[in-house]
Amino acid sequence: MSLPQFIDIISLSNVEISDAIIETENKLFQLRFKKATRQNLKSHEIKHTKRQLAQLKTLLTLRLESLEQTEEINK
Known part of the structure; x- marks a missing residue:
């Protein structure tokens, strides 16, 4: 069993x-x-x-930060 790869989880939605x-x-x-x-x-x-x-939490944090940035730009 190999270590989990970050590429495997990028396609998941935020809820998933x-x-x-x-x-x-x-x-x-x-x-x-x-x-x-x-x-x-x-x-x-x-x-x-x-x-x-750690990978899941990192990806979720990055997505939420980018979402906040886009909301600030749209205001």
Whole structure:
């Protein structure tokens, strides 16, 4: 399994990104819970999930900032 790529999420809408952020945060919680309870876990999944979460949040922030800038220009 390779690291998630930023290119894979660019085509998502803002609503889909928000849903993916919630889903990814839940997945990260479950992975951390597994680690804390010493259940069977592939340690690289935590790294991949954290990276994916960061990518989703970055993309959403960039889109919202560009939306705010266009609204300021239109005023």
